[in-house]
Amino acid sequence: MLLPKPSLAIVDDHPIVIEGLTKLLMKKEKFDLIGSFTNGEDFIPFLKTNPVKIVLLDIVLPGIDGMDLCKEIKNISPSTIVLAFSNHQERSGIMKMLENGASGYVLKDAPIDELMLCIDEALNGRITFSRAINDILIQAQLKENRLTKLTKRETEILKLIAEGTTTPHIAELLFLSKFTVENHRKNILQKLKAKNVAELISIANQQGLL
Amino acid sequence: MLLPKPSLAIVDDHPIVIEGLTKLLMKKEKFDLIGSFTNGEDFIPFLKTNPVKIVLLDIVLPGIDGMDLCKEIKNISPSTIVLAFSNHQERSGIMKMLENGASGYVLKDAPIDELMLCIDEALNGRITFSRAINDILIQAQLKENRLTKLTKRETEILKLIAEGTTTPHIAELLFLSKFTVENHRKNILQKLKAKNVAELISIANQQGLL
DNA sequence: TCTTATATAGCTGTTTACAGCTATATTTCA
DNA sequence: TGAAATATAGCTGTAAACAGCTATATAAGA
Numbered sequence: 001m002l003l004p005k006p007s008l009a010i011v012d013d014h015p016i017v018i019e020g021l022t023k024l025l026m027k028k029e030k031f032d033l034i035g036s037f038t039n040g041e042d043f044i045p046f047l048k049t050n051p052v053k054i055v056l057l058d059i060v061l062p063g064i065d066g067m068d069l070c071k072e073i074k075n076i077s078p079s080t081i082v083l084a085f086s087n088h089q090e091r092s093g094i095m096k097m098l099e100n101g102a103s104g105y106v107l108k109d110a111p112i113d114e115l116m117l118c119i120d121e122a123l124n125g126r127i128t129f130s131r132a133i134n135d136i137l138i139q140a141q142l143k144e145n146r147l148t149k150l151t152k153r154e155t156e157i158l159k160l161i162a163e164g165t166t167t168p169h170i171a172e173l174l175f176l177s178k179f180t181v182e183n184h185r186k187n188i189l190q191k192l193k194a195k196n197v198a199e200l201i202s203i204a205n206q207q208g209l210l
Numbered sequence: 211m212l213l214p215k216p217s218l219a220i221v222d223d224h225p226i227v228i229e230g231l232t233k234l235l236m237k238k239e240k241f242d243l244i245g246s247f248t249n250g251e252d253f254i255p256f257l258k259t260n261p262v263k264i265v266l267l268d269i270v271l272p273g274i275d276g277m278d279l280c281k282e283i284k285n286i287s288p289s290t291i292v293l294a295f296s297n298h299q300e301r302s303g304i305m306k307m308l309e310n311g312a313s314g315y316v317l318k319d320a321p322i323d324e325l326m327l328c329i330d331e332a333l334n335g336r337i338t339f340s341r342a343i344n345d346i347l348i349q350a351q352l353k354e355n356r357l358t359k360l361t362k363r364e365t366e367i368l369k370l371i372a373e374g375t376t377t378p379h380i381a382e383l384l385f386l387s388k389f390t391v392e393n394h395r396k397n398i399l400q401k402l403k404a405k406n407v408a409e410l411i412s413i414a415n416q417q418g419l420l
Numbered sequence: 421t422c423t424t425a426t427a428t429a430g431c432t433g434t435t436t437a438c439a440g441c442t443a444t445a446t447t448t449c450a
Numbered sequence: 451t452g453a454a455a456t457a458t459a460g461c462t463g464t465a466a467a468c469a470g471c472t473a474t475a476t477a478a479g480a
Contacts, residue, residue, distance in 0.1 A: 099450090151456060164409025166436065179459050186438075187456095196437075196466085199374025201411035202420070210412070361426060376466065389429050396468075397426095406436085406467075 005029075006053040006123060010036040011043050011069065012085065013061050017108065021056065024112055031119075038062070040069035047073060052080050054123060057102070059086040059093055067096040074101035081122050085115075094133060104128040149191050150209065157184045162201050162210050215239075216263040216333060220246040221253050221279065222295065223271050227318065231266065234322055241329075248272070250279035257283060262290050264333060267312070269296040269303055277306040284311035291332050295325075299342070314338040359401050360419065367394045372411050372420050 008031040010018050018036045025031050034050060037043040039062050043055075055073060059066035070082050084097045084105040094105050103122040106115050110130035121128040150158060160170045167185060171178040192207075194200035204210050218241040220228050228246045235241050244260060247253040249272050253265075265283060269276035280292050294307045294315040304315050313332040316325050320340035331338040360368060370380045377395060381388040402417075404410035414420050 153457065161408045162412045164405035164412070166406070168436080176457090177459050179461085180457070182438085183458080183460095186440095189438080195374035196376070196407075198371045198407045198411055201408055201415070202372045202374075205411070205415040363427065378466080386427090387429050389431085390427070392468085393428080393430095396470095399468085 005032040007032045007034045007051060008054050008056070008119075009034060009043065009046070009052045010056045010085075011038075011040060011061065011066070012036070012056070012058040013038045014058075017058075028116065030116070040064040040066075040072070043069070044072065044076070047076055047080070052077065054081045054083060054119060056085040056106075056119075057082050059084060059088050059097065067093065067100055070097055070102050071100040083119060083122050089132070094129075098127070105133045106130045107132050150188065154184055154188050154191070155209070157181060158188055158200075158204060159210060161185070161188075161197060162204065215242040217242045217244045217261060218264050218266070218329075219244060219253065219256070219262045220266045220295075221248075221250060221271065221276075222246070222266070222268040223248045224268075227268075238326065240326070250274040250276075250282070253279070254282060254286070257286055257290070262287065264291045264293060264329060266295040266316075266329075267292050269294060269298050269307065277303065277310055280307055280312050281310040293329060293332050304339075308337070316340045317342050360398060364394055364398050364401070365419070367391060368398055368410075368414060369420060371395070371398075371407060372414065 008025065010021055010033070012018050012021075015038065018038070022033060022036065025033055031054075034052065035043075035046055037046065041063050046052075057066050057070060057073075061069065064072070066084065066086065070084070073080055073082055078101075082097075082102045084094070084102045085108060086093070086105070087108045088094075089107070097105060103125075104118050104127050106118045107130045110118075110132070114130050118128040118130060156174070157170060160173065165173070167181050168178050170176075171181045174181070188194075189196070189200055192200055192203045194203050201210075218235065220231055220243070222228050222231075225248065228248070232243060232246065235243055241264075244262065245253075245256055247256065251273050256262075267276050267280060267283075271279065274282070276294065276296065280294070283290055283292055288311075292307075292312045294304070294312045295318060296303070296315070297318045298304075299317070307315060313335075314328050314337050316328045317340045320328075320342070324340050328338040328340060366384070367380060370383065375383070377391050378388050380386075381391045384391070398404075399406070399410055402410055402413045404413050411420075
């Protein structure tokens with residue numbers, strides 16, 4: 001083969017996963033598997049002395065976790081592409097990885113084809129997710145477009161308002177000044193673009209905030 | 211057969227229906243079909259001289275209609291069981307029949323088994339409906355529990371309130387005095403047992419009034 | 421027909437909502 | 451660390467909501 005195969009490393013605390021991945025990747029013969037590690041502390045020095053094109057990185061690791069390790073990797077070698085490879089499906093973890101520079105997120109139980117596709121996309125500079133992750137992110141986005149508009153406090157107060165609790169009473173219940181509650185009210189009205197409580201509750205209901 | 215079969219009469223302005231019913235009932239041999247009439251005026255004198263256990267009664271009849279006839283029948287012979295047998299599916303008609311003492315309501319296109327079942331139930335003193343009628347009644351009840359609580363005007367105003375329209379503005383829109391709108395408001399709040407608009411809109415949403 | 425329900429209109433207070441500002445301590449996050 | 455978001459608190463008006471009444475004409479239902 002004339003073109004050099006991209007160098008690939010695996011960081012995963014499960015030896016079984018490493019073994020399985022190794023065999024699968026060897027079959028495909030598309031990558032040059034240059035190392036596999038069960039923790040970040042071992043990988044860091046390796047990365048400093050060896051050029052690594054792409055890393056399949058688990059999130060749960062002994063010692064430094066995948067999210068921090070990802071950031072570290074991008075610091076040491078910005079050109080190295082990190083692809084999260086994990087079972088964890090929580091948005092927070094996914095988001096953390098992306099914030100820390102990961103180029104995508106593949107579930108461990110995704111089909112091999114999907115993994116290969118994501119690796120290719122990542123190598124081409126795009127950010128990709130396995131289908132299941134995509135769904136999670138889309139759902140999360142939808143929810144964020146709804147719920148994230150309001151803070152916890154605002155949501156708390158909104159619910160009380162919806163129950164018919166008046167501002168002075170809410171202030172009592174939450175041990176706050178009536179001015180504070182009034183300000184939260186104003187902010188809620190603004191955020192949801194409501195003229196008054198009536199419209200506010202209508203909108204809140206439409207958006208499933210209650 | 212040792213037990214005397216219940217005497218049954220039919221009042222229906224469609225001869226075809228009478229003929230069909232007669233044949234069906236003869237087959238079953240469960241009833242003693244003692245008379246069939248195409249109008250109430252003929253049936254009343256017959257009822258006065260003959261004991262009739264059960265009457266299958268159409269609603270649409272020439273002259274006196276089924277609803278009035280039902281009341282008349284129960285006046286003359288309270289022990290006679292009246293089973294409405296009609297194609298009409300309007301709640302008002304069904305309710306009128308029941309108010310006037312009918313023991314049930316069977317649609318003409320109901321299966322024969324269903325008709326027989328309803329007759330049996332009615333003879334046992336229960337009130338029964340063919341399935342389709344049951345559905346209509348349940349739906350109507352649900353709607354009554356919801357929408358009927360408010361008058362047209364109140365519903366109209368409630369919707370405007372939900373959109374954030376203030377009382378003075380509603381008064382302008384509907385060419386009413388602000389006092390009138392305020393009174394409607396109060397009535398709506400009372401009817402839905404809401405402390406204020408906030409709770410009002412919540413309740414209205416829960417009950418699908420908007 | 422006669423009672424009830426609805427729609428209308430009015431008055432008087434008190435309370436709450438809402439708009440418009442300022443301001444500061446604490447959290448969160450890049 | 452430093453900027454941004456959040457939560458807190460305050461003041462001042464005006465407008466609206468809400469409670470509590472009365473009252474009358476019309477429409478609908480028993």
